[in-house]
Amino acid sequence: MTTPKKSPAQRARAQRIWNALVRRYPDAHCALHWTKPHELLIATILSAQSTDVGVNKATPALFSAFPTIEAFAASSPKAIEPFVKTLNFWRNKARAVHESMLKVQCTFGGTLPTTMDGLVQLRGVARKTANVLLGNAFDINEGVVVDTHVMRLAQRLALSRHGDPESIELDLMVLFPKRNWCRLSHLLIAHGRMVCKARGAKCADDAICRAFCKNAKSPPR
Numbered sequence: 001m002t003t004p005k006k007s008p009a010q011r012a013r014a015q016r017i018w019n020a021l022v023r024r025y026p027d028a029h030c031a032l033h034w035t036k037p038h039e040l041l042i043a044t045i046l047s048a049q050s051t052d053v054g055v056n057k058a059t060p061a062l063f064s065a066f067p068t069i070e071a072f073a074a075s076s077p078k079a080i081e082p083f084v085k086t087l088n089f090w091r092n093k094a095r096a097v098h099e100s101m102l103k104v105q106c107t108f109g110g111t112l113p114t115t116m117d118g119l120v121q122l123r124g125v126a127r128k129t130a131n132v133l134l135g136n137a138f139d140i141n142e143g144v145v146v147d148t149h150v151m152r153l154a155q156r157l158a159l160s161r162h163g164d165p166e167s168i169e170l171d172l173m174v175l176f177p178k179r180n181w182c183r184l185s186h187l188l189i190a191h192g193r194m195v196c197k198a199r200g201a202k203c204a205d206d207a208i209c210r211a212f213c214k215n216a217k218s219p220p221r
Contacts, residue, residue, distance in 0.1 A: 028186035037137035072101035096124030135182030145185035149192030
């Protein structure tokens with residue numbers, strides 16, 4: 001896809017949004033709990049169609065039972081299933097966790113790949129999941145994590161006119177400096193969870209939304 005072009009005015013507006021979000025949410029960070037990179041990858045795989053809160057309740061026992069990549073690889077989907085049964089699509093997720101760790105063990109020598117091309121070879125890992133791992137575990141800004149919150153906020157804040165994750169990510173990558181891509185997703189997610197919600201949005205009463213959000217019925221500046 002062709003890289004979109006953005007005007008200086010659009011970039012300046014994006015910078016004002018960035019500044020406002022940073023002031024509001026200085027501690028915005030990944031909500032998934034992890035201590036090792038492979039744990040973050042597994043937690044992100046498990047988070048599909050599930051809440052971060054639900055994943056964080058399931059992973060302590062899971063990571064205790066299988067403390068290493070090798071332990072996951074040597075197990076089986078059946079052995080993993082009891083630890084993830086509280087999550088949606090738990091059978092498929094148990095299989096994805098096992099097969100992804102098995103591939104890391106057998107193909108990548110037991111070390112997680114740190115490239116987009118390497119990560120998307122793993123079962124259950126698409127671009128969004130890879131971006132989560134690269135940005136948060138390795139400080140590599142390969143792209144912007146585009147989840148449902150980021151999609152909603154990108155449209156409401158007039159950062160993108162598109163409705164598909166790939167096009168939205170490209171728009172955000174052009175508007176914001178590469179060094180900020182990982183943090184940008186956390187800021188947008190934080191505002192989406194606290195204020196600019198899918199349901200019960202508080203945009204009309206919020207200063208950031210009144211300045212920038214279409215949902216506040218105020219034209220973007």
